Amino acid sequence: PKIVTLPGDGIGPEVTAAAVAVLREVAPDVTIEEHLIGGVAYDTHGDPFPQVTRDALGDADAVLLGTVGGAQDSAWNLLPRHLRPESGLLALRKALGCYANLRPVRVQPGLEHLSPLKAELARGVDILIVRELLGGVYFDGDRKIDGDTAYNTMRYTTPEVERVARVAFWAAEQRKGRVTSVDKANVLEVSELWRRDVTALRDREYRGVHLNHEYVDSVAMLIVSDPSRYDVIVTENLFGDILSDLAAVIPGSLGLMPSASLGDGAGLFEPIHGSAPDIAGKGVANPAAAIMSAGMLLRHGLKRPEGANQIDRAVALALREHPTRDLGGRADTQTFTRAVLSALE
């Protein structure tokens, strides 16, 4: 199988290198091809998602991404929007047709102390957030900034809602069988459609799954103060962006949150943390999320669950013995990566 890696900007190259080292160990038969995305791609090709990268995806079985973007005051942020690093990432998601972004939130036994939450709240948390990734306010064409007015449009259609809801129901069937759909139906028409279509699909095809609906503001509070009430959460793009970053509070760091984006073709696997320009190049970034994303790549992209489990176990061990700085420990990227490699059985 062929994997394309897109290390990107900031700490992206460091954490991707760590993930690749682990991947080579667990899946030595895999071919790895590296390409540019984001700010570095703009700097080299004048395009954050250049044609050469796009072409390389054609025969890829999976894509492993680092991070894109610069600091708030980066020169990239002065470019026209379509040339900025983040636009490269959005174009990549679109090109791959990855509409369902899976963001697992799990607190490993023995790692409750890493959470800012009281240990009894963090213990045993196991939530899967399914974020719609190709619709809503992120992609709708009707958007403008002009003089003293600006707007974006939050739009969904029934097929868009159904295809991502299917992924959530399917995942729930492998888990505890419960889906919480998150919206703001007390205010938004687009949420009314979302709620109606998710409900209809459950009634039609997934009667064994328990479905409830909650408002996004309420979930933002409850996911942190009572996380064990959730099994699978499904929501639209912007709410999913906010809730999944927020959920990183539970395990204790964005550095512990991998993701898998699935859809029509090759899957996209990326840590959910940003490019952390303040620590880029210093060799101290926590590569756990990137390594766990490589695990999700094995599980969902190459259908090799044993390899994925191997990685998850090794990461949990390494976190216990060599916590990185974001977790209050002292391990740097290399130390942590070596610990993972030597914990692989």
Added chain:
Amino acid sequence: PKIVTLPGDGIGPEVTAAAVAVLREVAPDVTIEEHLIGGVAYDTHGDPFPQVTRDALGDADAVLLGTVGGAQDSAWNLLPRHLRPESGLLALRKALGCYANLRPVRVQPGLEHLSPLKAELARGVDILIVRELLGGVYFDGDRKIDGDTAYNTMRYTTPEVERVARVAFWAAEQRKGRVTSVDKANVLEVSELWRRDVTALRDREYRGVHLNHEYVDSVAMLIVSDPSRYDVIVTENLFGDILSDLAAVIPGSLGLMPSASLGDGAGLFEPIHGSAPDIAGKGVANPAAAIMSAGMLLRHGLKRPEGANQIDRAVALALREHPTRDLGGRADTQTFTRAVLSALE
């Protein structure tokens, strides 16, 4: 001075009665007139914001609101959108011209243990969230659900951004002098306008205030894992809705979050919690947020800071001695309210 109370639905009447009892004690000269809003107003007048309520606001100096809305499966939710309880609340906010919603998040000394966060993180937190309340996706006319498509529009204009940013800068000047403006400018044009206009206003008129910009997903995580980094947060309507509910995690309950909505005329004061239909009528709701909202009414609405301080001190004392059920204690609404009344000096 004349105050209009709008107890509303669910636990609204119970917590409003508690707040009124405290208000009568601290400001015996105030005239109080009660009217209907929300679901009960629809049930009585066929309109969640009836004309008789609207008329009563004309000469009011401030409005004290309870809560509106029913359970997710309430019959009210089957009404056309403009007749639902929440639409009554939105129409009320609009009618009063309350564009700046102040939501203080404070952990009182000695009450850190109520937080699900580790005590060292919760200690001393004092954040003011300023939420834009009359714009964005909540109010823009361009919205529709039609067959298998639905959309809402997130729109802002420069004057809308400036008037709420002014409130945030003004508040920061009374506090630690720092404003964090929250947006999603890496994706949204409407956030680009927001960021540009907030920055320009600071540069023009509030050079003494330190301003920084952060993305909403990042703030969602940081406000819980590192709350002491924030002083004043200013953001648009939907982000403010989510972040302020979320911030309730820090003190430990939505039941501890009051709010003040200020603007062109009389201010609107309301607890940020919902109508909690599951416990309505049982006499166990925590009235602290409603009572503290009455405190904010005295401070911002009637310019009586001594009265406000009196209430804040009494609530803190009562919380220490008689925590309500949402806080893991056993006090019911009446016990708690009596404790506040007897703690007033």
